[in-house]
Amino acid sequence: MEAKLKTPLSDEDIKKLRIGDVVYISGTIFTARDRAHKKMIKEGAPYKLEGTVIFHAGPIIKQKGPLEGDIMDDPPVDLIVVGPTTSTRMNPYQSKIINLGVKAIIGKGGMDKNVQDALTRKCAVYLAAVGGCAALYGENVKKVKRVYWPNLGIPEAIWELEVQEFGPLLVAMDSKGENLYERVKC
Numbered sequence: 001m002e003a004k005l006k007t008p009l010s011d012e013d014i015k016k017l018r019i020g021d022v023v024y025i026s027g028t029i030f031t032a033r034d035r036a037h038k039k040m041i042k043e044g045a046p047y048k049l050e051g052t053v054i055f056h057a058g059p060i061i062k063q064k065g066p067l068e069g070d071i072m073d074d075p076p077v078d079l080i081v082v083g084p085t086t087s088t089r090m091n092p093y094q095s096k097i098i099n100l101g102v103k104a105i106i107g108k109g110g111m112d113k114n115v116q117d118a119l120t121r122k123c124a125v126y127l128a129a130v131g132g133c134a135a136l137y138g139e140n141v142k143k144v145k146r147v148y149w150p151n152l153g154i155p156e157a158i159w160e161l162e163v164q165e166f167g168p169l170l171v172a173m174d175s176k177g178e179n180l181y182e183r184v185k186c
Contacts, residue, residue, distance in 0.1 A: 004165065008051025009103035011123045017171045019180040023127055024167035028145065028160060029053040029106070033085060035156040037093035039149060046071060046148040046158065049100040055129070056087045056107030058155025059138075067150035067157075075147045079161070082141060083134025084108040087126070091115060098122050106169055110181040116173055126173035128180075140166040 005013050007027030017023065030047070032040070032054045040046075065076030087094075087107030094111060095118035105111070105119075106127045119125060129137065141161045148158035172180040 007053055009053065010051065011103075014103055014123050014125055014175050017125050017174055018176070019171050019174050019178045019183070021171040022167065023169045023171060024165040025053060025104070025169070026164050026166070027162070029055050029163055029166060031055045031057045031059060031082065031157075031159040031161065032090075032097075033058055033156050034089050034093075035152050036149065036158045037090050037097060039152070041093055041096050045097075045100065047160070049097065049102050052102050053104040053106060054097065054102055055082070055161075056085050056090060056105065057082050057129075058085055059159055059161075060134075061144075061154050061159075063154075067147060070149060070151075072147050072150060073145070075144060075150070077144055077147070079138055079141050079144050079159075081134035081138040082161070083137060084129035084131060087111050094118070098124050110172060110179070116177065116179055119173055119175055120177045123175045125171055125175055127169035128172040129169055137166065140164055 001021045004024045059082035060080040062078040086109045091112045094115045098118040143162040146160035150157045
């Protein structure tokens with residue numbers, strides 16, 4: 001099945017998805033890596049997490065001016081490309097973030113049993129992005145709307161991106177407890 005979803009995502013959106021489905025997302029997504037996850041758990045998220053999509057990515061950004069403050073609207077940047085980073089690094093934090101209302105995680109390589117349990121409990125999914133497709137994914141970004149915590153550095157800051165048919169993404173861990181990575185293990 002192919003699904004075209006619009007953020008914010010709902011339980012109804014997620015319940016329809018099964019491992020192997022191809023997904024395209026329009027609306028708003030947020031990048032977040034290790035340091036941002038850790039900071040969100042320690043200090044709270046700088047934006048409302050309910051219904052959101054987190055992309056495990058550190059975009060390549062060209063700065064056209066300084067990035068100041070904790071939150072900056074319309075940052076003076078151009079997004080060059082944005083590709084997935086390895087999700088397993090976020091295993092220690094991801095279950096707690098999912099418990100706060102995140103509905104979809106995008107990354108590569110899958111995540112652990114604790115994350116799978118959180119996806120099932122909170123009706124959320126893990127979407128696999130294709131490594132090597134950073135230029136393609138970058139083309140789906142229509143605007144960099146905001147940056148949170150730029151003092152963490154460009155790859156570790158949270159980037160709020162407006163996207164149009166962002167994908168293709170593959171449902172690799174669904175809300176029913178199915179895990180494509182486990183299924184294909186030899």
